[in-house]
Amino acid sequence: MLILLNKPYGVLPQFTDQSADPRPTLADYVKVKGVYPAGRLDMDSEGLLLLTDDGRLQARISDPKHKMEKTYLVQVEGAPDAAQLAALAKGVLLKDGPALPAQAELIAPPDLWPRDPPVRVRKTVPDAWLRLTIREGRNRQVRRMTAAVGLPTLRLVRWQVGAWTLDGLAPGEWRAAD
Structure with a gap:
C-alpha cells in the first residue's frame, strides 16, 4: 500500500x-x-x-x-539572479559536503492554499518562487541550499516525489x- x-x-x-x-x-x-x-x-x-x-x-x-527526484516549490526571500540559480544548478557546498546539482528555475507564484500561519511579509524585501528538483534527501537540504546562495527559504512545499x-x-x- x-x-x-x-x-x-x-x-x-x-x-x-x-x-x-x-x-x-x-x-x-x-x-x-x-x-x-x-x-x-x-x-x-x-x-x-x-x-x-x-x-x-x-x-x-x-x-x-536510488536518487529518486523530489520537486519542491520554494518561496525565498530576495530576488534570485542568474548566478544564484546557476549555483543551485551546479550544486552548492554545504557544511556536510557538496550537494548534487539541482534543477532550479524561477517560477510565477504558484496557486497554493494559504498557509496557517501565513508567511511573514516584509514590504521592503522582495520574495520569489523557485521550482527546485533534487536527487538527494539530506536533512533540511533545500533550506540549506537556498540559504547558501543568499536566498533564505520562507515557505517550502514538496510537490512531487518520483512520479x-x-x-x-x-x-x-x-x-x-x-
Whole structure:
C-alpha cells in the first residue's frame, strides 16, 4: 500500500509525539494502521509525504542511493539572479559536503492554499518562487541550499516525489496511490 498525504505546515512527520506539549502528528490525518513515512518532511515544511507498509518501497523512495527526484516549490526571500540559480544548478557546498546539482528555475507564484500561519511579509524585501528538483534527501537540504546562495527559504512545499504528485490534494487530505 502507498498513501500520498498533503502534510500541513506544523504537523510532526511521525505518528506519535513524546513531547510534554503534544503537537499534531500524522495520526491526526491518516487512520490507516501499519504505514510509515518513506522519507522525511520537516514539521515546518508542507506538501507531499509518502506513507507505505512496504519496506522495499520505503527504502527505494527514501534511500539516497536510488536518487529518486523530489520537486519542491520554494518561496525565498530576495530576488534570485542568474548566478544564484546557476549555483543551485551546479550544486552548492554545504557544511556536510557538496550537494548534487539541482534543477532550479524561477517560477510565477504558484496557486497554493494559504498557509496557517501565513508567511511573514516584509514590504521592503522582495520574495520569489523557485521550482527546485533534487536527487538527494539530506536533512533540511533545500533550506540549506537556498540559504547558501543568499536566498533564505520562507515557505517550502514538496510537490512531487518520483512520479507521485500532490495534484488534487488539499492540506491534510490523502489518497491511496494507483
